[in-house]
Amino acid sequence: MKTSTKPKVSVIVPVYNSEKTLKRCAESILSQSYGNVEVVLVNDGSTDGSLKVCEALKLADERRVKVLNKENNGVSSARNAGINASNSELIQFLDADDYINSDMTQILTDEMAKNNADVVVCGYNRVNGSSAIKKTPPRFCDQSLTEFKSCFEALYKGAFFNSPCNKLYRRDKITAPFDETCTLGEDLLFNLCYFSNCGKISVVKDKLYNYSVSAPGSLSDQYNDSLFDTEIMLHKKVQEFFKKSFNSEDFSGINEVFAKEIYYYLKKLVIVSAEEKGVKLRKIDDCLENDFVKNILYNVKLSDSQVKIVCELIKRKRKKAIYLFFKLKGLLNSGAVH
Numbered sequence: 001m002k003t004s005t006k007p008k009v010s011v012i013v014p015v016y017n018s019e020k021t022l023k024r025c026a027e028s029i030l031s032q033s034y035g036n037v038e039v040v041l042v043n044d045g046s047t048d049g050s051l052k053v054c055e056a057l058k059l060a061d062e063r064r065v066k067v068l069n070k071e072n073n074g075v076s077s078a079r080n081a082g083i084n085a086s087n088s089e090l091i092q093f094l095d096a097d098d099y100i101n102s103d104m105t106q107i108l109t110d111e112m113a114k115n116n117a118d119v120v121v122c123g124y125n126r127v128n129g130s131s132a133i134k135k136t137p138p139r140f141c142d143q144s145l146t147e148f149k150s151c152f153e154a155l156y157k158g159a160f161f162n163s164p165c166n167k168l169y170r171r172d173k174i175t176a177p178f179d180e181t182c183t184l185g186e187d188l189l190f191n192l193c194y195f196s197n198c199g200k201i202s203v204v205k206d207k208l209y210n211y212s213v214s215a216p217g218s219l220s221d222q223y224n225d226s227l228f229d230t231e232i233m234l235h236k237k238v239q240e241f242f243k244k245s246f247n248s249e250d251f252s253g254i255n256e257v258f259a260k261e262i263y264y265y266l267k268k269l270v271i272v273s274a275e276e277k278g279v280k281l282r283k284i285d286d287c288l289e290n291d292f293v294k295n296i297l298y299n300v301k302l303s304d305s306q307v308k309i310v311c312e313l314i315k316r317k318r319k320k321a322i323y324l325f326f327k328l329k330g331l332l333n334s335g336a337v338h
Contacts, residue, residue: 006036007089009105009168012082013041014075018096019049021212026057028099030064034106039065040082045072050096076178076186079164083174091171093164097212104208108168111202115141118198120168121160123207132210135160140203148201149246153253155203156238162188166209173197184224185234192241223272228283231261232292255300256307262293262314263307270326277323284319 011029015022022041029039041054051069058065068081079093090109094100108120126133137160140151155161164187176193179186195201224230235258243249266287269280287293298315302308313322 006034007109008087009034009037009090009092009109010082010086010088010171011037011039011092011094011105012079012086013039013094013096014044014078014082015041015046015050015054015096016044016072016075016078017046017048017050019046019053021097022050022053023057025094025096025099026065028102029094029105030061031102032100032105033103034109037064037105038086038088040068040086041065042068042070042078042082042085044070044074044078074180074183076180076182080177080180083171083177086171089171091169091174092167094209095165095211098165099210099212101206101208101210105168107204107206107208111204112168112170115200115202117141117200117202118170118173119194119201121155121201121203122166122209123160123205124166124209124211125207126213127210128213134207136205136207137203139205140201142201145195145198145201145245146247148195149242149248151201151203152242152246156254157257160203161191163211164190165211167191169194184227184230188234189237192237196241196245223268223274227265227268228287231258231265232290235261235296236292251296252301255296256302258296259300259302259311260304260307262287262297263304263310266310266322267326267329270323271330281319281323284322288314288317288319 013025018025026039026041029037039057041057043051043054054067058067066085068085070078070081083091090112092105092108104122108122111117111120121137123134123136126135135158137158138151138154140148142148142151152161160166173194175197176190178190182189238254239251242251242254266284269283273280293314297311300311302311310322310325313325
């Protein structure tokens with residue numbers, strides 16, 4: 001098949017202080033077995049040598065590499081700028097410290113064409129140095145959004161749904177940009193909106209995306225004071241999507257995810273936050289007394305023993321025991337959050 005007959009795929013890469021990993025990231029796109037790709041590098045106000053790396057990549061392959069240079073305004077702004085600057089029917093996203101298998105785009109576009117899907121989801125590897133944890137989703141292809149219910153629960157619980165990076169999108173189905181006012185959970189909000197517009201969804205078991213596990217102290221390990229309220233907002237949005245898409249208010253299959261997120265919120269609050277003990281205990285108490293939290297955590301079915309323990313302590317309103325539980329975990333795990 002000639003390259004010109006294949007739909008063009010724009011792979012959008014937000015770049016912020018990524019000079020050490022950016023070349024590997026971009027080369028994994030440019031070496032795709034699928035020929036009709038372009039790389040859109042969006043330098044979001046980097047203060048290191050990232051822009052120079054971007055420009056060198058463009059100089060080496062001017063036909064396929066675009067470089068946008070903008071003031072720092074966050075990853076959502078960078079992705080939106082990339083979407084607007086791209087010239088393609090199909091969109092992929094890739095983070096600058098990650099990389100993709102050489103056949104990722106080919107497999108996803110083949111799957112999309114074969115099933116006339118509006119989105120394709122794949123598995124991924126969590127890479128930490130020379131080791132990797134393989135994350136394999138259930139194989140699935142539906143004829144309507146309502147048939148997606150059981151697979152959605154599995155994808156959501158398995159952390160395959162939130163990220164935009166293990167997916168292939170149709171540009172004309174992107175009806176709303178990433179929310180630039182939201183600094184937490186913006187990827188999930190984008191996907192909820194996008195999937196609401198989908199007539200057909202495909203999931204492949206291939207592990208094609210390589211996610212570099214963040215080092216301690218990175219953004220994913222940091223405590224954010226708005227995290228608790230954000231987790232409640234996001235889960236309410238997921239429940240709304242679930243109810244509207246599947247005509248169901250049985251959230252038992254997805255509420256376990258919320259329980260785990262509350263667990264990680266409390267863990268970050270106790271281990272990572274620099275606030276005084278008294279403030280931490282007050283915030284734990286706020287969590288224990290929140291009606292939305294109580295309605296879910298008092299009835300949720302859990303498989304994770306650690307989360308079970310904390311949920312039981314929440315039910316018993318044992319805020320000091322929760323504080324001591326995570327304080328001990330922090331000492332045993334040298335401050336690791338996930």
